Amino acid sequence: MSSDVAVRIDRVGKRYGRHWALRDCTLSLPAGRVIALVGANGAGKTTLLHLAIGLVPPTEGTVSLLDKPLRPGRPQTLSQVGFVAQDHPLYRGFTVAEMLRYGRKTNARFDQAGAERRLLDLGIPLKHKTGRLSGGQQAQVALTLALAKQPRLLVLDEPVASLDPLARREFMKTLIAAVADTDVTVVLSSHVVTELERVCDHLVLLRDGQVRLVGDIDDLLAGHRVLSGPRVDDAAFDGLVAATHGDRNSHLLVRQPATAPTHPRWEAHPANLEELVLAYLEGQD
Numbered sequence: 001m002s003s004d005v006a007v008r009i010d011r012v013g014k015r016y017g018r019h020w021a022l023r024d025c026t027l028s029l030p031a032g033r034v035i036a037l038v039g040a041n042g043a044g045k046t047t048l049l050h051l052a053i054g055l056v057p058p059t060e061g062t063v064s065l066l067d068k069p070l071r072p073g074r075p076q077t078l079s080q081v082g083f084v085a086q087d088h089p090l091y092r093g094f095t096v097a098e099m100l101r102y103g104r105k106t107n108a109r110f111d112q113a114g115a116e117r118r119l120l121d122l123g124i125p126l127k128h129k130t131g132r133l134s135g136g137q138q139a140q141v142a143l144t145l146a147l148a149k150q151p152r153l154l155v156l157d158e159p160v161a162s163l164d165p166l167a168r169r170e171f172m173k174t175l176i177a178a179v180a181d182t183d184v185t186v187v188l189s190s191h192v193v194t195e196l197e198r199v200c201d202h203l204v205l206l207r208d209g210q211v212r213l214v215g216d217i218d219d220l221l222a223g224h225r226v227l228s229g230p231r232v233d234d235a236a237f238d239g240l241v242a243a244t245h246g247d248r249n250s251h252l253l254v255r256q257p258a259t260a261p262t263h264p265r266w267e268a269h270p271a272n273l274e275e276l277v278l279a280y281l282e283g284q285d
């Protein structure tokens with residue numbers, strides 16, 4: 001029986017030289033979900049993704065992937081993982097058809113027909129060299145190759161960072177269509193929170209190499225409020241996550257139930273994902 005956890009990360013730290021890229025990280029990535037991994041530049045997102053699929057070993061702690069403790073070189077587990085790296089590396093001298101052939105040779109369960117159909121739908125010619133494709137098309141080819149492996153876990157490291165808004169939307173549309181009604185677990189790191197909101201149902205937020213917020217997005221949104229009212233420079237109370245101030249007004253993002261001082265001119269409204277993420281990226285706790 002497969003477990004309800006795709007990746008279990010237990011007290012993991014990763015150090016490069018004297019610098020800890022990730023520290024004291026304990027986290028379960030639930031199976032069958034679409035998980036957003038967010039954090040500022042250098043927060044540790046790529047490091048966490050690489051650790052989760054065994055591309056780099058942890059300095060301390062343990063990782064288990066699809067119910068198996070991760071040790072370097074476990075091909076039977078990695079064959080169940082699709083990975084799209086940040087810069088969509090493809091063999092630029094290869095045609096798209098040659099990339100597919102290579103994928104088929106190196107993966108037993110490679111869905112060649114499905115990959116060809118997807119590329120045809122996207123209008124990406126198989127005979128073109130990948131190095132001549134637009135950035136958006138290269139991202140689509142990289143995603144198609146990863147999906148063709150029919151992975152149980154699909155990991156995408158900032159797949160849309162270098163794409164224009166239209167190409168971003170197309171990429172996300174392909175992704176949503178491909179994973180709808182499947183039980184594949186998807187982990188997607190991105191800076192573009194608006195794109196994540198449509199696709200993801202679970203959130204992991206990193207700040208300074210540590211997990212600061214994790215949970216189902218609906219629960220996290222229900223557990224927070226934004227309070228808006230006259231400017232207060234010295235807001236400090238239990239449950240305050242972050243405060244932003246205009247000339248005359250302040251907006252406070254608070255955890256529920258908050259012990260915020262009541263004020264007749266304060267209004268509470270539900271937080272959206274962008275407000276939540278920004279507050280925790282800025283916050284001190």
Ligand SMILES: Nc1ncnc2c1ncn2[C@@H]1O[C@H](COP(=O)(O)OP(=O)(O)OP(=O)(O)O)[C@@H](O)[C@H]1O
Pocket residue numbers: 016017020021039040041042043044045046047048
């Ligand atoms: N191979 C490496 N050698 C040395 N330091 C590294 C290495 N990889 C990452 N780091 C450092 O670890 C920290 C986390 O890096 P990481 O790439 O995981 O962050 P990130 O959240 O993915 O950043 P970005 O959004 O900019 O891609 C950074 O300070 C980075 O400089």
